Amino acid sequence: MQIKEVRAFVVRGGGADYHDQTEAHWIDDHICTPMSKYEEYKQSRKSFGINVLGTLVVEIEATDGTVGFAVTTGGEIGAFIVEKHLARFVEGADVTDIEKIWDQMFNSTLYYGRKGVVLNAISGVDLALWDLLGKVRNEPVHKMIGGAVRDELKFYATGARPDLAKEMGFIGGKLPLQWGPADGDEGLKKNIETLAHMRSKVGDDFWLMFDCWMSLDLNYSIKLAKAASEYGLKWIEEALPPDDYWGYAELRENIPDGMMVSTGEHEATRWGFRMLFDKNCCDLIQPDVGWCGGLTELLKISALADAHNKLVVPHGSSVYSYHFVFTRQNSPFAEFLMMAPNADKVVPMFNPLLLDEPVPLNGKMNISALDKPGFGVRLNPECELSRPYIH
Numbered sequence: 585m586q587i588k589e590v591r592a593f594v595v596r597g598g599g600a601d602y603h604d605q606t607e608a609h610w611i612d613d614h615i616c617t618p619m620s621k622y623e624e625y626k627q628s629r630k631s632f633g634i635n636v637l638g639t640l641v642v643e644i645e646a647t648d649g650t651v652g653f654a655v656t657t658g659g660e661i662g663a664f665i666v667e668k669h670l671a672r673f674v675e676g677a678d679v680t681d682i683e684k685i686w687d688q689m690f691n692s693t694l695y696y697g698r699k700g701v702v703l704n705a706i707s708g709v710d711l712a713l714w715d716l717l718g719k720v721r722n723e724p725v726h727k728m729i730g731g732a733v734r735d736e737l738k739f740y741a742t743g744a745r746p747d748l749a750k751e752m753g754f755i756g757g758k759l760p761l762q763w764g765p766a767d768g769d770e771g772l773k774k775n776i777e778t779l780a781h782m783r784s785k786v787g788d789d790f791w792l793m794f795d796c797w798m799s800l801d802l803n804y805s806i807k808l809a810k811a812a813s814e815y816g817l818k819w820i821e822e823a824l825p826p827d828d829y830w831g832y833a834e835l836r837e838n839i840p841d842g843m844m845v846s847t848g849e850h851e852a853t854r855w856g857f858r859m860l861f862d863k864n865c866c867d868l869i870q871p872d873v874g875w876c877g878g879l880t881e882l883l884k885i886s887a888l889a890d891a892h893n894k895l896v897v898p899h900g901s902s903v904y905s906y907h908f909v910f911t912r913q914n915s916p917f918a919e920f921l922m923m924a925p926n927a928d929k930v931v932p933m934f935n936p937l938l939l940d941e942p943v944p945l946n947g948k949m950n951i952s953a954l955d956k957p958g959f960g961v962r963l964n965p966e967c968e969l970s971r972p973y974i975h
């Protein structure tokens with residue numbers, strides 16, 4: 585069956601650009617970033633533009649009227665790339681031409697893409713193609729990529745309240761790091777006090793992790809890891825900027841035994857992840873399927889990781905990662921981002937953009953929750969989309 589049309593829309597306020605929150609929210613409350621060295625950008629990540637892109641919605645319609653769609657972070661820039669550049673490789677192709685379309689999208693944008701928002705746009709088209717194929721074949725995506733290797737998936741929760749996450753049945757809690765090098769030893773002490781306080785509330789067996797969101801330097805990362813090991817930190821996440829492969833390799837050589845180094849959510853393509861493996865940067869990679877190149881590329885990244893004995897736990901991206909994680913032996917658990925403003929209840933991750941978006945119940949999800957064609961979700965008609973470019 586042929587593809588008739590590709591359409592790219594934008595929408596603000598949560599959704600796939602989950603940092604784009606309109607009200608007070610833990611995810612924008614004094615979280616340490618590479619911009620935290622600037623006082624004016626310390627309190628709020630929105631102040632330096634973490635939510636500047638907004639959500640990109642990609643719709644792909646087949647000649648029989650079936651429509652597949654996907655959402656990712658990309659906004660108007662992403663819509664421009666989809667409509668003005670990528671659409672030409674999709675329209676007129678067969679719904680099964682997923683590999684060829686990916687290769688043409690990647691190679692045609694190589695002169696200005698390779699990573700970042702171009703790969704977000706490619707990922708959005710790729711995920712929409714998988715959704716369309718599933719709807720045409722009346723199959724959930726997980727059944728088209730090898731089938732589930734487990735009936736139940738366990739989740740850890742990312743958010744400000746690991747203590748509440750434990751009560752909700754999650755296997756662990758990932759805390760956003762709040763103080764960085766600019767806050768000196770005083771700030772490092774506060775980070776450890778937060779960890780110690782949470783450890784006292786959750787007991788010894790519940791996983792606790794720090795998400796450092798690219799904000800540290802190597803010396804600080806090693807000091808933080810060593811101090812945090814007393815409180816059983818399971819992994820230190822994205823401590824350094826994504827391109828500092830050398831720093832990650834040195835961090836991994838110097839962290840306490842038993843602690844893991846994770847990174848990858850802002851990495852893209854099999855080549856980017858090969859660098860992480862070849863330089864021994866990490867124990868666990870966290871590609872975002874909406875940013876790394878889509879499902880077609882994540883399958884390649886996952887196989888490479890498996891050959892290097894690395895775990896693949898995708899950065900939280902709702903149904904787009906759940907279908908994948910269920911089908912991979914080296915993806916034994918998943919991330920769930922707590923998108924309630926106080927991290928005190930479970931709400932759909934891409935709220936309010938998707939209808940039928942499954943969420944973990946008691947920290948777990950059964951494969952039956954994904955038994956709908958494609959990725960099994962619908963766009964919320966109450967979310968007003970706009971189409972900034974038409975090709």
Ligand SMILES: C[C@H](O)[C@H](O)[C@@H](O)[C@@H](O)C(=O)O
Pocket residue numbers: 611615742743759760795797849899900919921
């Ligand atoms: C909580 C972190 O600061 C980020 O907001 C989050 O998007 C990401 O790093 C994660 O791993 O969930």
Ligand SMILES: [Mg+2]
Pocket residue numbers: 795797821822849899
């Ligand atoms: Mg992270």
